[in-house]
Amino acid sequence: MIIDPIKQGLASGWDHRDGALLTEDLTLEADVAIIGSGAGGGVSAEILSQAGLKVLIIEEGPLKSSTDFKMMEKDAYPALYQESAGRQTADKAISIFQGRAVGGTTVVNWTTSFRTPDRTLDYWKENFAVEGFSAQEMLPWFLKMEQRLNIDTWKAPPNENNSILQRGLTKLGIPSHTIRRNVLGCWNLGYCGMGCPTNAKQSMLVTTLPAALNSGATLISRCRVEKIQFKSDQVVGLDCLALDASGNRPSGTKVTVKAKHYVLAGGAINSPALLLRSKAADPNKTIGARTFLHPVNAVAAEMPKRVEAYSGAPQSIYSDYFQQQDHAQEMGFKLEVPPLHPVLISIILGEFGEHHASLMQRYPRVHAMIALLRDGFHEQSQGGQVKLRDDGSPLLDYPITDYLWDGFRRAWKSMAETQFAAGAHRVIPMHLDSPVMGYSSWQEARREIDELPLQALRARLLSAHVMGGCAMGEDPKRSVVNSQGRFHHADNLWVFDGSAFPTSISANPQLSIYGLAAKQASGLAQRLTGTIPVSQSA
Ligand SMILES: Cc1cc2nc3c(=O)[nH]c(=O)nc-3n(C[C@H](O)[C@H](O)[C@H](O)COP(=O)(O)OP(=O)(O)OC[C@H]3O[C@@H](n4cnc5c(N)ncnc54)[C@H](O)[C@@H]3O)c2cc1C
DSSP states (O other): OOOOHHHHHHHTTOEEEEGGGOOSOEEEEEEEEEEOOSHHHHHHHHHHHHTTOOEEEEOSSOOOOTTTOOSOHHHHHHHHBGGGGTOBBTTSOEEEOOBOSTTGGGGTSOOEEOOOOHHHHHHHHHHHOOOSOSHHHHHHHHHHHHHHTTEEEOOSOOOHHHHHHHHHHHHTTOOOEEOEEEBSSOOOOSOGGGOOTTSOBOOGGGTHHHHHHHTTOEEEESEEEEEEEEETTEEEEEEEEEEOTTSSSEEEEEEEEEEEEEEEOSOTTHHHHHHHHTTOOOTTOOTTOSEEOOOEEEEEEEOSSOOOTTSSOSOOEEBOHHHHSOOTTSOOEEEEOOOOOHHHHHHHHOOOHHHHHHHHHTGGGEEEEEEEEOTTSBTTBOOBEEEEOTTSOEEEEOOOOHHHHHHHHHHHHHHHHHHHHTTOSEEEESBTTSOTTOBSSHHHHHHHHTTSOOOTTTBOEEESOOEESSOBOSOTTTOSBOTTSBBTTOTTEEEOSGGGOSSOOSSOSHHHHHHHHHHHHHHHHHHHHSSOOGGGOO
């Protein structure tokens, strides 16, 4: 029997309020109010509550747990993802996947864990005046979070989807490596993106948030922070809207929050959007700017044998070969594979009618590879700008420059070559103008990929790594928060999430966010209590 730690915790008396069940307006008070309960919010909640501070966590998504996670896309996407997994950039060219639940995106992520590469940290210091984030200074925070979240090299053999990546690269003489994952007793099911049904994934839902609640924190779910109230250089409160049972519409009940300090951890896109909605001071127009996506393109391949890319640890092999080269003038990219579940693969493959049916019949033999572009390190890669729709909801405008298109084209070719090297019968770059049945040789693919029109909405592009928009740094003209995460224009507002990165990470970002939040929240705890709690020191 699988024990549900959330049900157990609730039964033991955790202070959880469900916004959808509120019948009258409510005012809540705390030492520290944390907006969002994902990677940044969860880590902050544990550290601040264990430092003896009264912590309130406000989350717009629902509180779901392993009992609810049935490995079904139809349930997971509407319940656990922003905009029911339908979020897109303003021109609809890039689909954006982000979580929306207690535990944030960590509830649905695929558990791949990398430290921030040294050269990214160096770049921040040199180009964005970020202090205290050298590789040496970050090492203890990564070690601390790796231990806390059981991050370790994946020991089981890779599933066939990952093996194909490994075999193809080996054939081409390109190095690949095994991924580290934040799991404990993983059943190797492959449904991480729908919420872990066995609680093996060490998401915030089953680690830091229970620890915070055990230390006396209060959690309010299905409650959206609509506005931060500013008075001169202070935040004086939060205006929140309780949501109805659907979790999407305001129920009409209001929640007011009063705290001494406020930690914004709504994730990239949502954190800067809340600042914009709140008309936060923004003299240099930095809020929401430089939002990055690790934009992803993909190539599917028909393999001779069954791949069953829906089964087994989603990501266990990667290669940084194409981003470690000296690509001063070229966009670099990381190679990985995605899990392929029926709804996701139908969307990626596109098509309809007979073509779609014929592709889906071959689904068990389909492999897919993705390239994650390293955006934010070049003058032609300045990221996107978060804006607000008329109703105040966020929208990301992300221009795709020639520099990025060149990266996508080279990535399609590298992926196709790798798949053919691994024995693919056919490869299909995810582009509307590639033939439905794909290309049957590397020579054909190389020639034809060079002819594909590089246009938004013709290439199928996606992102699951949203970063930036509240960049940190010591220069207020180029950043939103300082190197400790404090908003430049309010003494008691802090941003501890993936929005604080000045560029993309060039590696899957969760461990970078855990490390950042652990460092920043420990700094805040020390500032507020005057001591470094032993359990929190790195
Ligand atoms: C399918 C998928 C797979 C991924 N796989 C990996 C992986 O394998 N490895 C990896 O490193 N990364 C992965 N990621 C990305 C990673 O999980 C995220 O980058 C990370 O969780 C972001 O942390 P965060 O704290 O910035 O925001 P989130 O974790 O997104 O948390 C933000 C939370 O704030 C809430 N919120 C936002 N605005 C408000 C508001 N106004 N009021 C109240 N609540 C609000 C949101 O609902 C959300 O729950 C994946 C992402 C996806 C979508």
